[in-house]
Amino acid sequence: MGETFAVKVLSRAAGKKIREGEIVFVEPDYILTHDNSSAIIGKFESTVPEGKVRYPGRLAIVLDHVTPAASSKHAAGHMKIREFVREQGITNFFDIGTGICHQVMPEMGLVMPGSIVVGSDSHTCTYGAFNCFATGIDRTEAAGIWITGRTWFKVPETMNIELTGSFDAGISAKDLILTIIGDVGAGGANYMAVEFNGPAVGGLRISDRMTIANMGIEMGAKIAAFPANIMTSKYFMALDIKIEKAVWSDHDAEYARSLEYDLSDIVPVIACPHQVDNVVPIEEMTGTKIDQVFLGTCTNGRAEDLKSAADILRGEKVHPNVRMIVAPASRKEYLKAIKMGVMQDLIESGAVILPPGCGPCLGAHQGVLAPGEKCLSTANRNFKGRMGEKEAEIYLSSPETAAASAIAGEIKDPREVLR
Amino acid sequence: MTVFHYPQNDINTDLLFPGKYTYTCSTGPEIKEHLLEDLDPAFAGAVQPGDIVVAGENFGCGSSREQPSLGLKYVGVKAVIAKSFARIFYRSAINQGLLLVQSPEAVNYFTEGDEVEVDPAVGKVHVGDRVFGFPPLPDEMLDILKDGGLLDHIKKEYIIGDEA
Numbered sequence: 001m002g003e004t005f006a007v008k009v010l011s012r013a014a015g016k017k018i019r020e021g022e023i024v025f026v027e028p029d030y031i032l033t034h035d036n037s038s039a040i041i042g043k044f045e046s047t048v049p050e051g052k053v054r055y056p057g058r059l060a061i062v063l064d065h066v067t068p069a070a071s072s073k074h075a076a077g078h079m080k081i082r083e084f085v086r087e088q089g090i091t092n093f094f095d096i097g098t099g100i101c102h103q104v105m106p107e108m109g110l111v112m113p114g115s116i117v118v119g120s121d122s123h124t125c126t127y128g129a130f131n132c133f134a135t136g137i138d139r140t141e142a143a144g145i146w147i148t149g150r151t152w153f154k155v156p157e158t159m160n161i162e163l164t165g166s167f168d169a170g171i172s173a174k175d176l177i178l179t180i181i182g183d184v185g186a187g188g189a190n191y192m193a194v195e196f197n198g199p200a201v202g203g204l205r206i207s208d209r210m211t212i213a214n215m216g217i218e219m220g221a222k223i224a225a226f227p228a229n230i231m232t233s234k235y236f237m238a239l240d241i242k243i244e245k246a247v248w249s250d251h252d253a254e255y256a257r258s259l260e261y262d263l264s265d266i267v268p269v270i271a272c273p274h275q276v277d278n279v280v281p282i283e284e285m286t287g288t289k290i291d292q293v294f295l296g297t298c299t300n301g302r303a304e305d306l307k308s309a310a311d312i313l314r315g316e317k318v319h320p321n322v323r324m325i326v327a328p329a330s331r332k333e334y335l336k337a338i339k340m341g342v343m344q345d346l347i348e349s350g351a352v353i354l355p356p357g358c359g360p361c362l363g364a365h366q367g368v369l370a371p372g373e374k375c376l377s378t379a380n381r382n383f384k385g386r387m388g389e390k391e392a393e394i395y396l397s398s399p400e401t402a403a404a405s406a407i408a409g410e411i412k413d414p415r416e417v418l419r
Numbered sequence: 420m421t422v423f424h425y426p427q428n429d430i431n432t433d434l435l436f437p438g439k440y441t442y443t444c445s446t447g448p449e450i451k452e453h454l455l456e457d458l459d460p461a462f463a464g465a466v467q468p469g470d471i472v473v474a475g476e477n478f479g480c481g482s483s484r485e486q487p488s489l490g491l492k493y494v495g496v497k498a499v500i501a502k503s504f505a506r507i508f509y510r511s512a513i514n515q516g517l518l519l520v521q522s523p524e525a526v527n528y529f530t531e532g533d534e535v536e537v538d539p540a541v542g543k544v545h546v547g548d549r550v551f552g553f554p555p556l557p558d559e560m561l562d563i564l565k566d567g568g569l570l571d572h573i574k575k576e577y578i579i580g581d582e583a
């Protein structure tokens with residue numbers, strides 16, 4: 001019987017043959033933390049006063065969540081992190097404006113195929129797009145790994161998702177992953193590794209894969225992974241990095257569950273408040289008035305996403321009753337979008353551009369909602385209170401739907417605009 | 420002992436601790452003020468050490484933030500009994516030294532007013548007049564839990580161990 005991706009990666013890291021359900025101790029290749037590093041530093045220092053990080057070269061710290069600082073308390077946290085970075089000699093430090101951690105990690109070449117990366121952020125699973133075994137941990141565990149360099153994993157079972165066909169115009173990776181989450185449910189892949197296989201995988205862009213892997217956690221998955229292919233090689237080649245450890249499941253690998261999706265069957269969908277798996281076809285929501293549209297986040301803030309929106313917004317105006325907020329995922333993606341002329345289109349249509357970072361995604365600043373307001377967002381979560389106000393409603397969609405709806409002032413099917 | 424019963428499934432981390440406070444509240448007392456704020460605003464004022472939380476499926480889904488598990492441990496919740504837990508929350512609870520009991524049978528049997536007792540050593544949970552078993556934690560995790568959480572465990576095992 002063949003082995004899955006998860007079993008293979010963890011076996012190699014553990015240095016022995018392992019089976020599903022077994023507990024293994026491994027040393028992750030990188031440990032990502034972000035603004036929450038200041039709290040982690042507190043835990044680190046109270047556990048090992050004057051202590052040194054075991055492998056400073058394996059830490060990656062990105063300031064992205066509340067940047068630039070929204071209050072002096074946030075600023076003090078950032079200051080503490082910068083001091084720690086200097087004291088401990090941490091080289092993989094990326095200050096405000098570099099971008100959202102999950103965009104910056106691949107850009108800096110830190111999420112290599114076949115490697116293991118943990119992060120004190122649930123969307124660390126994004127790096128599965130690069131054939132990386134990547135998963136979220138809490139702050140306490142991050143502090144523990146800073147000290148010891150290692151952690152444990154229970155070797156997960158795997159869910160296989162076979163993809164065939166190709167998307168129709170106006171439909172994209174976000175519609176696919178929301179559809180899957182709607183079918184599987186918020187806990188449907190709990191503790192599992194999710195693999196994406198099938199003929200359609202080769203046609204997905206890196207940005208599409210990132211959108212899909214990013215939302216693995218929204219169905220409970222431990223990791224959500226793609227095989228490395230030509231697209232992956234090209235990505236790392238541009239960074240001057242050679243792929244050496246890529247690994248994938250055997251053809252006869254045993255899966256706990258298998259699902260199939262034909263991309264040509266996918267239609268635009270909306271995840272309605274307040275659960276990500278509360279997914280309905282867009283017809284059921286068209287006409288819902290919205291107050292804000294948010295285009296960005298680690299799910300849909302890349303140049304490709306901004307372009308998909310700009311192609312719809314070009315020459316049109318954002319509806320007078322709508323604020324449209326755009327936050328590019330990183331400085332690199334921002335520059336790419338500028339070169340493509342996308343930023344000009346967005347600004348001319350009336351969008352407000354924020355610096356690269358998480359922006360209003362977590363409800364701390366830069367576009368917090370008022371009670372009773374409705375926001376259509378390209379983010380990955382619509383939990384109650386997520387955008388800072390529990391009496392507000394968040395609807396999730398693709399960038400295409402976000403753009404069409406921004407013009408209409410209400411939820412609108414992007415296929416109608418493209419026709 | 421009070422049992423706080425939240426029967427719905429998929430209670431997420433934003434309901435347990437709103438994201439807007441994640442970078443300004445990280446200690447027990449700071450967290451307590453907002454613990455379960457958007458789920459049950461009365462919880463933080465009412466909870467006492469030794470109390471128990473009973474919940475549905477996929478409890479703790481969403482963010483990796485640890486304020487929910489750290490906060491529940493801080494206020495003295497003895498155990499969270501749920502039909503199932505989200506992965507990161509489960510891990511985080513072990514790291515904080517918070518006892519989780521996965522027992523859909525116990526949750527289904529529970530009715531308001533039932534006394535609940537948990538005995539982690541033998542893997543038994545008493546609900547009213549019934550007793551339910553639950554799968555014991557692997558030894559590695561049990562050790563962390565016994566030491567009161569990951570960092571205390573590291574202090575004991577790793578740092579002292581290294582010097583010895």
Ligand code: SF4
Nearest residue numbers: 100297298358361362
């Ligand atoms: S963009 Fe949103 S989901 Fe992504 S890392 Fe930032 S806060 Fe988290």
